[in-house]
Amino acid sequence: MLTDRIGRIEVSATMAITAEALKMKAQGIDLADFGAGEPHFATPQHIKDAAIAAIQNNFTRYTAVAGIPEVRKAIVERHAADFGSNYTIEECVFTTGGKLALFNAIQVLVDHGDEVILPVPYWVSFKDIIQYAGGKVVYVESEERENFRITAKMIEATITDRTKAIILNTPSNPSGAVMSLKDLEAIVRLAHARGIYVLLDECYVYLNFTGEIVSGGSFTDCKEHVLILGSLSKTYAMTGWRAGFCLGPKAVIAAMSKLQSQSTSNAASFVQKASIAALTGSQECVSEMRADYIKLRDRVLAGFKTIPGLTCTVPEGAFYVYPNIGAFLGKSGVRTASDVAAKLLSEAHVVVVPGEAFGTDEHIRLSYAVSADVIDKGVERIREFLGGLR
């Protein structure tokens, strides 16, 4: 009954866990929920006000499919000011969330049999979206002891004559690893020289704690092969609004807009207005949230230090920790990271996502975009649970 292509993908693992956690919450169970990858902050007031004003002013009709010129101008100007990129509005499409920007980019670039290089650990959706398009995922393993670093040399070793694109995501979901400007530049230059597209997922680009915020858009002489996939979801605590974009070569953007014209059409009109307020207004809300995330990260890591056997790299961005639970596998009938996640949920009432969803076997992912109380309660429950395994 169903198509071959729908059979090639799975339900997003994070969404599956969220659904189970919601069921338990509805039964009145008190969960320490580190599952969902979204800010716990409210959307800043000036952004909400802009959407309300747009609705009041009846800005509620269809717009240009790729987004109104003003929102695309706000996107390219923000990106130029922050990263020195030089996109025009014809090189920008506004989408219903960052995920759709990624989905459409892959649909217009990747054909059956094309190879797409994907560093491990990876965000769940990359693999499925590539497979949906008929592409072949070529994984590049990274080393935890090297903080999951990915270098041009590692990428180069996997390039074949079928390689169409490389996906990079820095800061990374799930590991929080951040690429250095040098590594990023080397990969962008390698791809450009070889005629391969770099799809740069910048969903967490402003949640970088190193003080050196980097974007692939800075290398303007390589822009012919660079696609920036952006999202307002995490930067401005706007996950439910569905606001994302792609910056890239005009022909690719035109193809993505064509695809969008036959599917979602424009993103919601008033969300476009709210996005202009987000991008052109004061960016203080972004630095305030970033400062809070750093404190929350340090709190989780301090908590983890009190759990014998648990190790964790220090994430330098996003809002995830990716601890290694390898020392506990094989104890009390717990064999896999998925077993750990399932038992943490059913026995300790802690929501985490198992590493298998991100391509590694010995980790669990926790989102620390939660209150300090939830962190304290959750870490305590994890300590008791893991300490009880024999």
Ligand SMILES: Cc1ncc(COP(=O)(O)O)c(C=O)c1O
């Ligand atoms: C790495 C990464 N890219 C893209 C997205 C998509 O974000 P959105 O569709 O909410 O803009 C997410 C969301 O979790 C993400 O983690």
